[in-house]
Amino acid sequence: MLHLALRPCIISLVVQDSIQILQTQGYRVTKPRRQVLEVLKEAKEPVSPYDIQRLLRQQGKYLNHVTIYRILDLFCRLNLAHKVLSNGGFVKCTLGSKEGCHRFMVCRCCGVLREFVDEELCKKESKSAVNLGFHTEYHLSESSGLCSDCYRKRFGE
Amino acid sequence: MLHLALRPCIISLVVQDSIQILQTQGYRVTKPRRQVLEVLKEAKEPVSPYDIQRLLRQQGKYLNHVTIYRILDLFCRLNLAHKVLSNGGFVKCTLGSKEGCHRFMVCRCCGVLREFVDEELCKKESKSAVNLGFHTEYHLSESSGLCSDCYRKRFGE
DNA sequence: GAGCTAATTGCAACAATGTTGCATTTAGCA
DNA sequence: TGCTAAATGCAACATTGTTGCAATTAGCTC
Numbered sequence: 388m389l390h391l392a393l394r395p396c397i398i399s400l401v402v403q404d405s406i407q408i409l410q411t412q413g414y415r416v417t418k419p420r421r422q423v424l425e426v427l428k429e430a431k432e433p434v435s436p437y438d439i440q441r442l443l444r445q446q447g448k449y450l451n452h453v454t455i456y457r458i459l460d461l462f463c464r465l466n467l468a469h470k471v472l473s474n475g476g477f478v479k480c481t482l483g484s485k486e487g488c489h490r491f492m493v494c495r496c497c498g499v500l501r502e503f504v505d506e507e508l509c510k511k512e513s514k515s516a517v518n519l520g521f522h523t524e525y526h527l528s529e530s531s532g533l534c535s536d537c538y539r540k541r542f543g544e
Numbered sequence: 545m546l547h548l549a550l551r552p553c554i555i556s557l558v559v560q561d562s563i564q565i566l567q568t569q570g571y572r573v574t575k576p577r578r579q580v581l582e583v584l585k586e587a588k589e590p591v592s593p594y595d596i597q598r599l600l601r602q603q604g605k606y607l608n609h610v611t612i613y614r615i616l617d618l619f620c621r622l623n624l625a626h627k628v629l630s631n632g633g634f635v636k637c638t639l640g641s642k643e644g645c646h647r648f649m650v651c652r653c654c655g656v657l658r659e660f661v662d663e664e665l666c667k668k669e670s671k672s673a674v675n676l677g678f679h680t681e682y683h684l685s686e687s688s689g690l691c692s693d694c695y696r697k698r699f700g701e
Numbered sequence: 702g703a704g705c706t707a708a709t710t711g712c713a714a715c716a717a718t719g720t721t722g723c724a725t726t727t728a729g730c731a
Numbered sequence: 732t733g734c735t736a737a738a739t740g741c742a743a744c745a746t747t748g749t750t751g752c753a754a755t756t757a758g759c760t761c
Contacts, residue, residue, distance in 0.1 A: 414708085414709095415708060415709070415756085415757050415758070416757080416758095417708090417709065417710080417756075417757070418756090418757095419709085419710070420709095435746095435747085436747080436748085437746075437747075450710085450711090451710070451711050451712070452747090452748085453710080453711075453712080453748090453749080453750090454709085454710055454711070456747095456748065456749080457709085457710085458709095472629035472630060472684075472686075473629060473684055475747085490669075490672075492673050492676065492678040492680070494678070495681065501676055501677075501678060503672065503673075503676055505669075505672045507668075508665070508668055508669055508672060511664075511665055511668065512647075512662075512665055512685070512687065513687075515647075515660065515662045515665060516649050516660075516687055516689065519649065519658055519660055520658075520691060520692035521649040521651070521658060521687070521689055521690070521691055521692070522689045522690045522691075522692075522695045523649070523687045523688070523689040524652070524687075524688055524689040524690070525687070525688055525689075526685065526686075526687045526688075527629075527630055527684075527685070527686045527687065527688070528669070528683065528684070528685050528686075529683075529684045529685075530669065530670075530673055530678070530680045530681075530682070530683045530684065531680070531681055531682055531683075531684070532673065532678055532679045532680040532681040532682075533678070533679045533681070534677060534678055534679075535677035535678070535679075538679045571737085571738095572727085572728050572729070572736095572737060572738065573728080573729095574727075574728070574737090574738065574739080575727090575728095576738080576739070577738090592717095592718080593718080593719085594717075594718075607739085607740090608739070608740050608741070609718090609719085610719090610720080610721090610739080610740075610741080611738080611739055611740070613718095613719070613720080614738085614739085615738095615739095632718085
């Protein structure tokens with residue numbers, strides 16, 4: 388109950404956090420940037436730049452696609468968002484400045500995405516690479532499978 | 545010495561392997577498919593469909609880009625090649641039917657790519673995901689860093 | 702609150718990448 | 732050699748991403 392009541396606050400705090408990061412880094416807080424943040428906040432799945440444009444248009448708002456590309460570039464540089472390579476979409480970052488590479492799990496059924504960090508995995512992966520003569524700087528890791536809901540629907544409890 | 549002498553044979557065997565796989569799976573061995581295999585064999589870095597078209601054109605050969613897309617689709621389905629998402633290019637698979645997901649290390653300096661398998665990593669990553677309620681079916685893992693040559697050039701021995 | 706200025710956005714035009722349907726060609730067979 | 736399904740080429744189009752420059756605006760000063 389409390390949980391449900393709190394949720395909107397928690398979520399909008401995330402947007403507020405992003406706005407503060409923009410400000411402290413010397414970037415302006417503009418209407419287009421707010422709008423893209425809102426869309427990313429609401430999205431359950433990765434959204435492409437043109438998806439974002441469509442979603443905004445449905446709300447009677449218009450952004451040029453070039454603007455959206457540039458905003459997403461900025462957000463990715465500041466780690467406020469990530470590009471999901473397996474589908475070309477973007478998601479807001481849910482981990483903040485947590486150390487280690489940010490890994491994704493994407494449900495192939497409903498498309499929902501979960502982000503996580505696992506320092507031990509990073510270390511092991513780097514070690515594996517060193518054995519092949521490669522010196523890792525960062526990982527990119529995306530897994531595909533079924534989220535708990537979709538798994539339950541198919542295979543029962 | 546022997547090592548050097550053998551190399552060409554080993555490499556062309558890889559193309560020969562791919563051709564046999566095509567045949568045994570009931571696909572035809574056509575000139576365009578051979579040509580794409582050759583390009584992938586020679587390429588040290590991932591190549592895009594249009595890269596392949598350009599490279600062939602330099603040899604006086606012409607393939608329609610649609611044909612190249614379809615051939616690469618087929619090769620990926622048969623695991624004769626992989627798409628490298630971090631740069632959109634394709635590479636020939638160097639691991640054959642080895643079990644486990646195929647991981648890449650890409651040198652950010654010279655672009656060279658190394659493919660490897662690490663079953664233990666796969667297991668750990670899947671376990672990590674299960675803890676978040678996700679049931680993994682396959683991983684996609686690409687790391688960026690420096691290969692041994694480029695590392696040496698920058699940081700000495 | 703008005704005015705200033707660099708940062709940001711919009712616009713236009715273009716480049717690159719990827720897809721579809723259908724006519725033509727060809728590999729692999731009898 | 733001829734046949735036929737598989738594969739390729741072609742044309743047209745859809746989507747995605749980029750560049751340079753003019754117009755707008757956020758955030759500052761006064």
